[in-house]
Amino acid sequence: MPTIPLIIDTDTAQDDCIAILAGLLDPVADLRAITMVAGNVGFEQQVANAHLTLNVAGRLGTVPIHRGCTQPLLRHWESAEDVHGDGSGGLSIPSDSLVEADEHAVQALLRLTAEAPGELSIVAIGPLTNLAAAIVLDRGFASRVKTLVIMGGSNNARGNITASAEFNFYVDPEAAQVVLQAGFGDLRIVPWAPLTLSDATFPRADYDRLGALGTPLAGFYHRMCAATIDYDESVGIDGSTHPDSLSVAVLLHPELVTAESGYRVDVETASELNRGMSVMAWEKFDLPVNAQVIEAVDGAAFYEYLGGILATPTTPNLPVSGLSS
Amino acid sequence: MPTIPLIIDTDTAQDDCIAILAGLLDPVADLRAITMVAGNVGFEQQVANAHLTLNVAGRLGTVPIHRGCTQPLLRHWESAEDVHGDGSGGLSIPSDSLVEADEHAVQALLRLTAEAPGELSIVAIGPLTNLAAAIVLDRGFASRVKTLVIMGGSNNARGNITASAEFNFYVDPEAAQVVLQAGFGDLRIVPWAPLTLSDATFPRADYDRLGALGTPLAGFYHRMCAATIDYDESVGIDGSTHPDSLSVAVLLHPELVTAESGYRVDVETASELNRGMSVMAWEKFDLPVNAQVIEAVDGAAFYEYLGGILATPTTPNLPVSGLSS
Amino acid sequence: MPTIPLIIDTDTAQDDCIAILAGLLDPVADLRAITMVAGNVGFEQQVANAHLTLNVAGRLGTVPIHRGCTQPLLRHWESAEDVHGDGSGGLSIPSDSLVEADEHAVQALLRLTAEAPGELSIVAIGPLTNLAAAIVLDRGFASRVKTLVIMGGSNNARGNITASAEFNFYVDPEAAQVVLQAGFGDLRIVPWAPLTLSDATFPRADYDRLGALGTPLAGFYHRMCAATIDYDESVGIDGSTHPDSLSVAVLLHPELVTAESGYRVDVETASELNRGMSVMAWEKFDLPVNAQVIEAVDGAAFYEYLGGILATPTTPNLPVSGLSS
Amino acid sequence: MPTIPLIIDTDTAQDDCIAILAGLLDPVADLRAITMVAGNVGFEQQVANAHLTLNVAGRLGTVPIHRGCTQPLLRHWESAEDVHGDGSGGLSIPSDSLVEADEHAVQALLRLTAEAPGELSIVAIGPLTNLAAAIVLDRGFASRVKTLVIMGGSNNARGNITASAEFNFYVDPEAAQVVLQAGFGDLRIVPWAPLTLSDATFPRADYDRLGALGTPLAGFYHRMCAATIDYDESVGIDGSTHPDSLSVAVLLHPELVTAESGYRVDVETASELNRGMSVMAWEKFDLPVNAQVIEAVDGAAFYEYLGGILATPTTPNLPVSGLSS
């Protein structure tokens, strides 16, 4: 079976970790690099969370972690720590032996795509600062990427960080706009709403069922996503949300997608009121399409899929403090 | 039965006419004035449409029509003539004897509310230029209005004139923002989407049934809304839309409303991309509430209600060219 | 000698008062109305200052004072009280008998220009809210005004309220932009910088000389402008500034102008950083000219002119508390 | 004599070339790299112009030329080719043997400053895209630069590309704002107006005198700046302008500066009207100072200085087509 070489660009916390697990453990995936970008929680914590994730999968040291941009292009960084806590689920591993790659994330993105033009895909599940910086440095970058899947925005629906904006696009709206207009040949968007709310939210019973699969990954999942589901329930969302892991899943298994359309997508950069809002214009407006927006997925199949990932037996490289064995 | 004194502020075309009919013929309504504002179609055509509507109800000359602002506060006027044609349904009446009030719409709004502070309600079913101008001239205006019902915006859902903006707010976003922030004590919003699409859209069979009631008003309705339903169907909306008449209906019959919530509503004025978009922030964001946004209505009851209005037997004051008798 | 009929639109404080004196006492002037707009200091204080000015000229009751808009079109009112104090120079008169016109300033502007289309000029020496509101209500207003002189903006030079913006345009930038784009046939601008700094600033010795002319008006002048000259000197301006009285002077005596050019003038409304900044594009840019910007005046002649006004003997209608006789 | 190690970041055309000559030939200068950024003319032409300049100085191959960002961060590139033509003065050299460094300009900026933290200065005489990108990749970059001299903006005075904006800041306003707010410890600005117009413009007689010095560099100068002086004269500027060479000169010879002040400088990014305008707020506004703005230089000494550079005898490495010997 041919595999899909990919890079995951991530602000690693909660569901970012599950997304990385899918990239690591799905047999069709060939994860070449993890590139870190400022987003959910403090940068060092994000890096630690990425190591923690590799470790619980028993894959520490097999995939390079590249540090990237620690702030948005133009804006001050704003965290989502009210949602995520520190995003670690209270877990930790000894940090002495953990090392990241020397190469900057943006350089890694440029080099890896230059080494294999048209072959690598990218799943971007944080703010888009790294990708935008790669584009600014090299306007040929976009043409060398096979498929870019972006978790971001909402499809004419509610936001999460403000009434109209989703977090990833909100944090670095200029980066999002640069990426969306850069001419990627195959650009797919997993919007926060309504898609992930309707098709990729696991009610607590389902969430608990995944947590009880008996593997280290299942325990890890249950701990990592605990803060998310608590927060979600407090704001009226009935379950844990999985936009990031869904984004990896739809790259690796396009058959999960049951509806999608071409849209012209722009991100608001001119207004504070609507900062980061994604305007997704459908065919009525006859604008040039720059993205395929995923409108529906097979939620049950996605749940099965994640269950399969989490059921994978693994041996953590290092003992995980806080994770019951 | 005590009646509800009201003013309708309107860019009269299609469903604006039906809204005026409700204001004229509903026994609980006491329509004091019609104030005209630049919006859907050419200003003179709008005035003609208002006369035409009074005439078909047999009420020509009983309610003053006040000419108001012929352009938005700051923007160039943009029509919706692609949707409405000239908004007359191809109907006309002899214009020689038709006269409007001498008084400017803004003056009428200021005077009528000053004469009966706290008693009059306003249903605003066009761009909000007249109301904003009244506020600019007299910052006490808002406090003298009993209830203001605004047809405008979308509730974290699709727009109609752009992907994110509804027409009335789009045409004069600054006016909309002035009105929303002016401190009206009882401000209710009928948003375009999802409300009027889900609960106040009549499929063609229903539309035709109303048109076949056998009265002059029923024939008038069927002609006036023909362009709307054709356009709607061409863009994937399954029926004729009735946001303006719904706005009058919810003022006169609040029991039609089955769900509503307090929101902080702001209108985008800083960005062309999102010009006129309504940001409706729900309770999660802890912002000061400035409007009750109607979230659901009893669509069947509203259909019955409009049917009752249109079944009212009337004798047009002047013969209507184009209307079969 | 034919006279020049004019209206002064003013946020009356300090030099606004001197401008009104010129409009009252210059034999070529026929001052028809004073219209009040929110600006320098509290609205009631401004009205009081206008009465005070009429009184010291012995003209109380001869020119109507119309109350106008008490806030900018869209913005919250911001005062210049750090510059002006209350703008009264510590003077006051008994207020019991003072009355303003019933008619709103905007209505007065509309009515007076409609009664004598093409004959009246306006000198606007405050924020442009009243004029913009008149335009919003009646798009024919601009065509009925003979000459409009605006004190506002800077000509590619320093601002005073921010680094880039002059106070009048800053307070209501949208109004300024509406007025500038409304199609006035003869629109002349007196910019704050460099014009009034280079050609209409009186060093303290000159200021004191005017104050020592021995008339009630001279004493009034010296008191009214004391706060201005103190402030000016504190920010490095060597003397008292007279943009408002200069604006009346150039209408009544165009020969004071020694240089002027056609410019395309726009006012910044989209950015907080440059809020209210006037962009004055000279001929290089080939943009349609909408204003004649005054670039130089005969400063000595203007000083002589003001001296002549202030030397006029007058008998105040009411005794002025605080003014030595 | 200790030398000043520096990098010149440039959109090489006309006076950029003269700036490079100063960096190459001034004995106090130690030019470590030339980094290219999109600006005045086509990118390849700019690179060719840089080689041409090194060649005429007989220094081809001694200073690396690094290709940098070929477009602004967010905006489409706009040229100044109406001013500069192709910026080559009609000169050319055989291109076969010319090579640029492999390393990207942004990488070079990051590496060189990391190798000698606190030692290198940068003179930025084009749009600030490269510097902003370096900051985005590494937030520690600014702290490693000794002195940054920026040619850009105007000090409350006229622009050149629009009425209010100077070209370098206009082309990439977001980059300019990123750089200005990045915390450079010693940031000096050479503004277009009034400084370079009043103190660094050479009337045609002076320009011709420099061109007649009899060296290859003098002939080169006269050819390279011919388009500039022709354009300048066509828009009312009496001579050839030298903002870029002045910027190098003030780094190498601070004694040329006769007046400067600390300002808070921001660049307009939110408005198209004022795109790229530099707001320079002086002490009155009590804002945190982020730049020393040069307000006056000894123009005669600067002219002498440039004359000295151009009088330097050199032997071009390759024959220059179009340059009389």
Ligand SMILES: [Ca+2]
């Ligand atoms: Ca994420």
Ligand SMILES: [Ca+2]
């Ligand atoms: Ca309407």
Ligand SMILES: [Ca+2]
């Ligand atoms: Ca004033």
Ligand SMILES: [Ca+2]
């Ligand atoms: Ca340059």
